[in-house]
Amino acid sequence: METRTLVPLILLVAVAVPAQKPTTGIPHLERHGTATQLVVDGKPFLMLAAEIHNSSSSSLDYMRPIWPRLAAIPLNTVLTPLSWELVEPEEGKFDFTLVDGLIQDARRNHLRLVFLWLASWKNGMSSYAPLWVKQDAERFPRVIEKNGDPVEILSPLGTKTRDADARAFAAVMRHIRQVDGDAHTVLMMQVENEVGVLGDSRDRSPAANQAFDGPVPQKLMTHIGQNRDALLPEFRERWDAAGSRTSGTWQEVFGTGPETDKTFMAWHYAQYINAVAAAGKAEYPIPMYVNTWLAGPSAVPGQYPSGGPLPDVMDVWKAAGNALDIYSPDIYAMNFADWCDRYNRGGNPMLIPETNGGALGEAHVFYALGARNAIGFSPFGIDSWNDADNDLGKSYAALMPLASLILSHQGTSDIAGFLLSRDHARATFEMNGYGLDVSLDEIFGSEAKIGYGLIIATGPNEFLGAGSGFRIRFSTKSPGPAHAGIGWIEEGSFAEDAWVAGRRLNGDENDQGQFWRFSPQGIETERATVYRY
Numbered sequence: 001m002e003t004r005t006l007v008p009l010i011l012l013v014a015v016a017v018p019a020q021k022p023t024t025g026i027p028h029l030e031r032h033g034t035a036t037q038l039v040v041d042g043k044p045f046l047m048l049a050a051e052i053h054n055s056s057s058s059s060l061d062y063m064r065p066i067w068p069r070l071a072a073i074p075l076n077t078v079l080t081p082l083s084w085e086l087v088e089p090e091e092g093k094f095d096f097t098l099v100d101g102l103i104q105d106a107r108r109n110h111l112r113l114v115f116l117w118l119a120s121w122k123n124g125m126s127s128y129a130p131l132w133v134k135q136d137a138e139r140f141p142r143v144i145e146k147n148g149d150p151v152e153i154l155s156p157l158g159t160k161t162r163d164a165d166a167r168a169f170a171a172v173m174r175h176i177r178q179v180d181g182d183a184h185t186v187l188m189m190q191v192e193n194e195v196g197v198l199g200d201s202r203d204r205s206p207a208a209n210q211a212f213d214g215p216v217p218q219k220l221m222t223h224i225g226q227n228r229d230a231l232l233p234e235f236r237e238r239w240d241a242a243g244s245r246t247s248g249t250w251q252e253v254f255g256t257g258p259e260t261d262k263t264f265m266a267w268h269y270a271q272y273i274n275a276v277a278a279a280g281k282a283e284y285p286i287p288m289y290v291n292t293w294l295a296g297p298s299a300v301p302g303q304y305p306s307g308g309p310l311p312d313v314m315d316v317w318k319a320a321g322n323a324l325d326i327y328s329p330d331i332y333a334m335n336f337a338d339w340c341d342r343y344n345r346g347g348n349p350m351l352i353p354e355t356n357g358g359a360l361g362e363a364h365v366f367y368a369l370g371a372r373n374a375i376g377f378s379p380f381g382i383d384s385w386n387d388a389d390n391d392l393g394k395s396y397a398a399l400m401p402l403a404s405l406i407l408s409h410q411g412t413s414d415i416a417g418f419l420l421s422r423d424h425a426r427a428t429f430e431m432n433g434y435g436l437d438v439s440l441d442e443i444f445g446s447e448a449k450i451g452y453g454l455i456i457a458t459g460p461n462e463f464l465g466a467g468s469g470f471r472i473r474f475s476t477k478s479p480g481p482a483h484a485g486i487g488w489i490e491e492g493s494f495a496e497d498a499w500v501a502g503r504r505l506n507g508d509e510n511d512q513g514q515f516w517r518f519s520p521q522g523i524e525t526e527r528a529t530v531y532r533y
Contacts, residue, residue, distance in 0.1 A: 027187045027286045029325055029349065033411025035373035036349035038287065040112075040184055044407040046369070047187065047376025048396045049077035049114070051354060052383040054122070057081050060101040066383045067109040073393040074400065077112040077187065079353060079378050083128040084119035088168045091132050096175050103176075103185050114353075114378075116190040117172070117280075119165050120272070123293065124198040124305035126154040133164065140164070141207065145200035153197060156268040156307075157207045165272075166279035177284035188286060190353060191277045194293040194330065195269050196305020201261035203268075212264055216253045220267060221246055223319035232346055234312035238263075258301045265307025266316040274321030281323055289326035290317075291353050294333060311342040326375075330354035336364050337419060340372045350374040357382065362391040362523075363419060363452035365399065366467050370417020370454030373410045398466050398523045401494035405464065409456050420451035420470055432457035433478035434530060441471045441517055448520035461487070463528050469520035471511075474530050486513050487529035499527065 025042045037044045050073070057063055057080040070078055080102060088094055099115075106113045118128040126134070126142075133140045133154070140161040142150040154161050169191070180186050197203060202212065224231065224239065225246055231239070242255040254260040277288045295304045309317045309327040317327060328351040331339045336355075344350040350372040355361060357379035368374035379392055399406070409415040418427040420440050425447065429436045436455060440447040453467015465472070474484040489505040505526070510517060516528045 026181065026284070027184055029287050029375075031411070032407075035411030036375065037373075037407060037410060038187065038375045040187060044404075045112075045187070046399075046403040046407055047077040047112070047114070047378070048075060048365075048400060048403070049079055049376050049378040050075055050357070050382035050392070051079035051116075051378050051380045052081075053381050054081050054118070056383050057098065057102055058083065058086060060098065060105065063102070064105060067105050067111070070382060071109040071111055073382070073390060074396055075111060075382070076400065077114060077376065077378075078106060078382075079114045079116060079190070081118045081122075081128075081193075082115045082172070084117070084133075084165065084168055085128055085130040087172060088130055091130070091164075094168075094171050094175075096172075099172065099175060100179060103180055106185055107183070112184075113186045114188045114190065114376075115172075115176075115186060116193060117169055117276075118193055119168065119276070120154045120156075120161060120192060121195045122193040124153065124194060124196050124308075126152055129154060133161065141205060143197055143200075143203040144205040144208075145197075146204060148204075150205075151199060155203050155205055155208065156195075156265070156272040157203065157205070157211060162272045162275055166276045169276050170279040170283050173280035173283035181284065186286065189277075189280065189288045191273050191280070191288050191290055191324065194291055194305055194308060195273065196293065196308035197265055197302060198305055199302055201258035201301040201306045202265050208268075211268070212250055212261075214249065215247060216250055217267065220316065220319045221253075224315070227315070230346065231315050232311055235315045238312070258306070259312075262301040262306045262310075263313055263316055265301075266309070266313035267320060269307045270309070270317040270320030274323045277323035278321065287325045288323065289328050289351060289353070290324055291328050291330050294329055294331065294339060296333075314346070314348070325349070326351050328353050330380075331364075332356055336360075337367060337371075340368065344372045351376055353378050354380045356380075357385060357392050359391050362395045363450060363468075365392070365395050366452045366454050367417045367419045369399065369406055369410075370415055370456075372417070394523050398525055402464075402466060402525070404497055405456060405458070405494075406454070414457040415454065417454040418452065418470070422447065422449065429455070430477050431455070432460070432463070433476070434484060435475040435477045437473045437475065438470055439473075441469050441520055443520070451518075451520070453518060458527075461530050463516075463530070464526070465516065465518065465528065466523065466525045467518050468523045469518065471515040471517040473515055476532055481532040483533050485531055485533060486510055486516060487531045489516055489526055489528045491524060491526045493525055501527075 027040045030039045122128045141155045141158045143153040143155050245253045250264050292308050293305050326349050329343045361379045365377045368377050416429045425440045427438045440451045448469035451469035455465045476484050491502040518524050
């Protein structure tokens with residue numbers, strides 16, 4: 001069985017972890033055209049990932065038989081929780097047994113890691129805080145809701161709580177730099193998890209009430225004024241509807257009601273978490289992000305965590321600081337593309353740290369990578385999946401050999417991703433001087449139920465496609481002969497970035513030269529050349 005040894009704060013000595021070959025250049029984000037990419041060891045890295053259950057990583061023994069299963073899916077990255085209560089079980093004494101063991105076991109299975117810092121909040125609640133924090137409500141105050149009772153949610157207005165969380169996170173990041181600063185097993189950090197007040201629209205503790213009745217902080221008002229034309233529409237509309245005031249109380253500036261309560265909480269959560277992230281980045285500045293419990297179509301603040309980084313308060317979060325690199329959605333809703341649209345704007349990179357697996361994940365990952373330039377894609381609860389029903393693995397197995405090609409084209413007009421259904425059966429693109437009319441594949445006169453994929457223009461008159469259940473008709477979109485035809489289509493695969501051709505697909509397989517087809521019976525990777533006449 002594993003054992004844990006407490007490390008006093010003044011020591012913080014790295015436990016020996018077998019290191020990989022040292023490299024230079026810690027993980028960081030870089031712009032590539034209109035995309036933002038994760039760069040690791042000097043090269044763009046595409047996270048084909050999944051997240052394990054919240055408590056799985058609390059035991060190294062529990063995890064050891066799971067690691068090979070994760071690698072076989074196949075994944076290249078695992079998102080794994082790391083809880084404050086196990087890192088600092090006694091105040092000022094740190095235990096890095098789990099940190100070291102998880103890094104070591106990930107390396108043994110040729111996997112990368114993203115740690116989820118479950119500290120002050122997880123799913124809005126504070127169940128992962130250490131017992132010494134939970135027991136001292138005077139020093140570490142809690143949210144008080146309408147009925148006057150405190151709840152198990154640490155108040156983001158608690159400065160001593162914030163400072164304790166930040167000290168612990170800084171110690172974790174210092175330790176990760178010591179044991180992984182050359183190997184770069186750990187790629188990113190998620191700071192807290194799905195934060196916000198549940199059960200009420202805001203904190204109603206004395207400190208919160210005093211702040212709510214006081215003026216909106218000047219830092220926020222300055223940001224709003226200086227970025228007026230760049231504010232996201234949802235936020236700008238609410239501010240304008242209240243009179244576009246440049247000063248006043250929260251209700252004077254943003255109006256009355258639960259939405260203003262949410263804006264107030266967003267500011268305080270953002271201030272707190274930016275401080276925690278900044279403390280960690282001062283020790284080891286790898287990319288850091290927050291994730292979001294999304295609001296349902298008719299839900300009100302408090303039914304979902306009020307104050308989390310939803311699109312309508314993302315400008316508030318940005319005004320609070322710049323230590324967070326990405327605001328990301330946990331997308332379990334069926335309108336996957338709509339939520340991607342709402343997050344992949346205003347300069348915010350696309351990262352999906354939690355989402356559905358199974359058949360939905362199998363399809364959505366193509367859209368995320370091809371249409372939204374996603375840094376990574378990560379369904380939840382991967383360690384409990386049935387190995388015999390590995391839909392996601394089918395997509396990842398097809399996409400991993402294409403990763404370098406996808407990354408080289410992200411942020412350009414030479415890549416497109418799509419989701420098709422009976423309700424949305426077509427998508428059109430212009431690429432490489434051609435029009436691509438993408439539709440659900442027809443099998444003996446009946447359409448496939450769904451289609452998904454991505455297309456990349458790889459050279460003059462040349463395209464690569466991957467996916468399932470769609471077909472493409474080409475047309476011309478640049479000067480020259482008016483008609484477009486299919487030269488040839490071949491299935492195949494990549495081996496060390498070199499194309500290995502399989503069957504040449506003509507006749508029935510391309511509707512006698514009319515369509516480039518991808519059968520709904522599986523995921524296919526194919527190349528096509530087109531010509532003009």
